[in-house]
Amino acid sequence: MAELHKIIASVKDALGVGARSNSHAAAASAPVPVAQSAHRAALASTFARELETVGGKFLGILTPDEVTNRIVTLAGEIGAKTVALGQGVVSDMDAIGEALERADFRIVRTIPVADTERAAMRERVANADIGIAEADFAIASTGTLAVVSNGDRPSSLTLLPPASLVIVQIDRVMENLAAVLAELGPEGVAANRLTLITGPSRTADIEKRIVLGVHGPKSIHVIVVWPRDD
The missing domain is CATH 1.20.5 (Single alpha-helices involved in coiled-coils or other helix-helix interfaces)
Known part of the structure; x- marks a missing residue:
């Protein structure tokens, strides 16, 4: 400490x-002075550029009403049948799950479980075609996502399915890692498991060639949410 x-x-x-x-x-x-909205737009633009640089896919800045339709469309585009879904930071993930079910996707909802059931929950998440999580923060300078894990949002959501979709709120797009650490504070960092995600999983251990998806998702998609009244 x-x-x-x-x-x-x-x-x-x-x-x-x-x-x-x-x-x-x-x-x-x-x-x-720069208007807050202009500053946020600039951070989102930088984040999108850096995310694409490290191999991620930026799906745009959407309103909350647009997010659900875009998620359902993406699940169809990648041919997913099963979707692992965790609880959100701000977003209504239950509504997203219901929309996916209406579109005939099977949903695996992550919930706090006893230690004896954790392995089974992790296996169900791993067998999903895509995992959907909401990041606590995005880091504009590196295209990185910062996700605090808990029982409702286990780290397996962003680590095990072959595709990952991450939602982040526009007011949580930070300039750099120092800003994220300042927001969390020492106690917040010490008390939680923080996962930093910079692009899809990749390795060069196999014949010195870059291979995606060996140790985690092969693709990562990100939506930035900008409320209409903000």
């Missing part, structure tokens, strides 16, 4: 030094 506090403190100190070194220049140039 003490080491974690030191890491967080060093990140904050580094950010603080940069801010102080630029303070005189900032005062002299008096920059025009």
